[in-house]
Amino acid sequence: MFETEEWFKLIKSVIFISSSNLSCFEKIDRILQSLSDSFASEACRFFRVEEIKEGSILYRILKTKKPFFSDELTPIEYEEFLKEEKILIQPFFVCIPVYDDSSFYGILYLGYTKSKIFSSEAIEILSLVSKEIGRILNIERLIEKKERYLSELGALYEIGKAVTSTIKLNELINLILITGQKLLRAKGGVLRIKDDTSGELNIKYISGDFNQNLLEERISKRVFSMKTPQWVHHRSEGKPSLSMMCVPLMGSNGLVMGTLTFFDLDNESNFEQRDFQLLVSMAEYVSRALENAYLYKGLEELNQRLKEAQNLLLHREKINALEELSNSIAHEIKNPLTSIGGFARRLSRLLSEGEAEKRYVETIINEVNRLEKILNDVLRYTNQGSPILKECxxxxxxxxxxxxxxxxxxxxxxxxxxxFEGSLPKINGDREQLKHAFFHLIQNAYQAMEGKGTIFLRVSSFRLNGTSSIRVEVKDTGKGIDPENLHNIFNPFYTNKTSSLGLGLPIVHKIITSHHGQIEVENQPGKGANFIITLPAL
Structure with missing residues (x-):
C-alpha cells in the first residue's frame, strides 16, 4: 500500500511535467513513466480513442466513463476480450477513461501479470492523473484548432495586411488596386468613389492596362445601385472578350461608398469562382479600410484646425501680455526722453559749430531720435487700432x-x-495700415539681399472657398530665413538683427489679420523668401 507522502510525490511529479515546456506527447510519456515507476506496473500506456476498436472491452469501458479494473478480488473472464486485446492486456489491470465535457481522448491503462489488488485510494489517484492527461490533450486540441483556423485565414490576412498598412487615403487607394491586381492576376482595375456633392460615381484611381468602356461603366453603376456583386464574361464578334468582376464597397451605415472592379486575367483566360469569392471577401476589408481612411482624413483636418486655433489663442494671449508690458514701459520712457531731447536741442542751438560740446549734444540728439523711433514702433504695435475700412x-x-x-x-x-494682374478687384481696407505693412515687407526684402538682388512684387486675383480674394507676393533673392527661426518670425521682439527691435513682421501680421487676411512664407534657405498675403476682395 502507498503512503500519503508517496501519493503526494506522484501528484507533484505529474503537475511538474504538465507545466513544463515539453510537447504534448512528451508530457504524456513522462507521466506514464512516473505512473509505471510509482505503481510498479509491467505495462503502462495510454490508448488513444482512435486505437480502440468498437465492441471491445476498452470501448465499453470508455463509454461508461468510469474506472474499471481486474484484480485478485474481482477478476474478469479472459474470454471476454477480443483477439487483438488479449495480446495487449495483462490478466490484472486497471483502466481509467480520459475525457472531458466535449470529447473522449482514450484510456489510461496499467497492467500486471501477477496477482494485484487495487485500493480505492489508488483508483482515485489514477483518476486525478487521467484528468490531467485530458487537460493536456484538450490544450493540444485547442492549439491545433487555432492553427487550422489561422491557416484558413491566411489568404485573407495577406489582403487585410496590405489594405491596413496605411490610413493615408491616397496611399491606401493605390495599394488596394495594386494588391488586388496582384492577388487576382488581373490586367487592371478601377476604383470608383461616390461624390458626396453630386452623388455620381466617379473614377478615383486606376491601375494596370485599363481602358474605360461603356460596358464596364454600366456594370459599375448597376453594382452601385443594386448593392450586389457582378461577375461577367462578355464576348462580341470582332472584339476581344472581357472578363470582369465588380463589387460594391459598403459603408458601416449600409450606404455604398463606391465600387471596385478588376478585369481580364494576365493569361487571357476568364476569372473563376474562387477569384470572385476572394474579391467579395476582399471588398469587406477594403470597405473598412476606406472608411477608416476617410475618418482619419477628417480627423486630421479637424485636428489641424484645432491646432491652428490653439496656436492662435496662445499667440494672442502672449501678444496681449507683451502689448500691455511694452505699452506701459514705452509711456514711462517717452516722457523723460522727450525732455532730454528738448533740452539737448536747446543746448545745440546755443553752442557754436566746431565746439566739442556741440558734437556731444548732436550725439545725444541722434540717440534720442533713434530711441523715439523705437518707442513709436512699440506704441504703433501695441496701440494699433481697428482698421478704418474703405475701398482701396x-x-x-x-x-x-x-x-x-x-x-x-x-x-x-x-x-x-x-x-500685377490686370483688372484686379478692389479691397476693403485701411490704406495707411496696409501701406505700412507692405513697407515693412519690402524693406525686409531689400535688407535680406544686402544691396544686390531682385524683389518680385506680384498681385493676382483668385477664389478662396468660393470667395473673391487678392493674393500679394513679396519675394526676394536673398539668403532666406534660417529654418530654426522660421516659427518665430511673427513673434514680437524676436530678431537676429542687432539694429532691429523685432517688430516689423509682427506689425505686418497684426495688420493683415485685422483685415481678415492671411500671411504665410515660402522659405528657400540660400535662395530667398516669398511672403504671401491673402486678402478678401470686394
Missing part, C-alpha cells in the same frame, strides 16, 4: 509702399519687378 486699390498701395523704402546708395544693385 491694392496696386496703388504697393507702389506708395515702394516709394517709402530707403534704398540708400545701392539702388543700382536692387531690381524691383512688378507683376
Amino acid at each position: 486699390d491694392i496696386v496703388g498701395i504697393l507702389k506708395e509702399s515702394v516709394s517709402m523704402v530707403s534704398f540708400g546708395n545701392n539702388t543700382n544693385g536692387v531690381q524691383i519687378i512688378e507683376e
Whole structure:
C-alpha cells in the first residue's frame, strides 16, 4: 500500500511535467513513466480513442466513463476480450477513461501479470492523473484548432495586411488596386468613389492596362445601385472578350461608398469562382479600410484646425501680455526722453559749430531720435487700432509702399519687378495700415539681399472657398530665413538683427489679420523668401 507522502510525490511529479515546456506527447510519456515507476506496473500506456476498436472491452469501458479494473478480488473472464486485446492486456489491470465535457481522448491503462489488488485510494489517484492527461490533450486540441483556423485565414490576412498598412487615403487607394491586381492576376482595375456633392460615381484611381468602356461603366453603376456583386464574361464578334468582376464597397451605415472592379486575367483566360469569392471577401476589408481612411482624413483636418486655433489663442494671449508690458514701459520712457531731447536741442542751438560740446549734444540728439523711433514702433504695435475700412486699390498701395523704402546708395544693385494682374478687384481696407505693412515687407526684402538682388512684387486675383480674394507676393533673392527661426518670425521682439527691435513682421501680421487676411512664407534657405498675403476682395 502507498503512503500519503508517496501519493503526494506522484501528484507533484505529474503537475511538474504538465507545466513544463515539453510537447504534448512528451508530457504524456513522462507521466506514464512516473505512473509505471510509482505503481510498479509491467505495462503502462495510454490508448488513444482512435486505437480502440468498437465492441471491445476498452470501448465499453470508455463509454461508461468510469474506472474499471481486474484484480485478485474481482477478476474478469479472459474470454471476454477480443483477439487483438488479449495480446495487449495483462490478466490484472486497471483502466481509467480520459475525457472531458466535449470529447473522449482514450484510456489510461496499467497492467500486471501477477496477482494485484487495487485500493480505492489508488483508483482515485489514477483518476486525478487521467484528468490531467485530458487537460493536456484538450490544450493540444485547442492549439491545433487555432492553427487550422489561422491557416484558413491566411489568404485573407495577406489582403487585410496590405489594405491596413496605411490610413493615408491616397496611399491606401493605390495599394488596394495594386494588391488586388496582384492577388487576382488581373490586367487592371478601377476604383470608383461616390461624390458626396453630386452623388455620381466617379473614377478615383486606376491601375494596370485599363481602358474605360461603356460596358464596364454600366456594370459599375448597376453594382452601385443594386448593392450586389457582378461577375461577367462578355464576348462580341470582332472584339476581344472581357472578363470582369465588380463589387460594391459598403459603408458601416449600409450606404455604398463606391465600387471596385478588376478585369481580364494576365493569361487571357476568364476569372473563376474562387477569384470572385476572394474579391467579395476582399471588398469587406477594403470597405473598412476606406472608411477608416476617410475618418482619419477628417480627423486630421479637424485636428489641424484645432491646432491652428490653439496656436492662435496662445499667440494672442502672449501678444496681449507683451502689448500691455511694452505699452506701459514705452509711456514711462517717452516722457523723460522727450525732455532730454528738448533740452539737448536747446543746448545745440546755443553752442557754436566746431565746439566739442556741440558734437556731444548732436550725439545725444541722434540717440534720442533713434530711441523715439523705437518707442513709436512699440506704441504703433501695441496701440494699433481697428482698421478704418474703405475701398482701396491694392496696386496703388504697393507702389506708395515702394516709394517709402530707403534704398540708400545701392539702388543700382536692387531690381524691383512688378507683376500685377490686370483688372484686379478692389479691397476693403485701411490704406495707411496696409501701406505700412507692405513697407515693412519690402524693406525686409531689400535688407535680406544686402544691396544686390531682385524683389518680385506680384498681385493676382483668385477664389478662396468660393470667395473673391487678392493674393500679394513679396519675394526676394536673398539668403532666406534660417529654418530654426522660421516659427518665430511673427513673434514680437524676436530678431537676429542687432539694429532691429523685432517688430516689423509682427506689425505686418497684426495688420493683415485685422483685415481678415492671411500671411504665410515660402522659405528657400540660400535662395530667398516669398511672403504671401491673402486678402478678401470686394
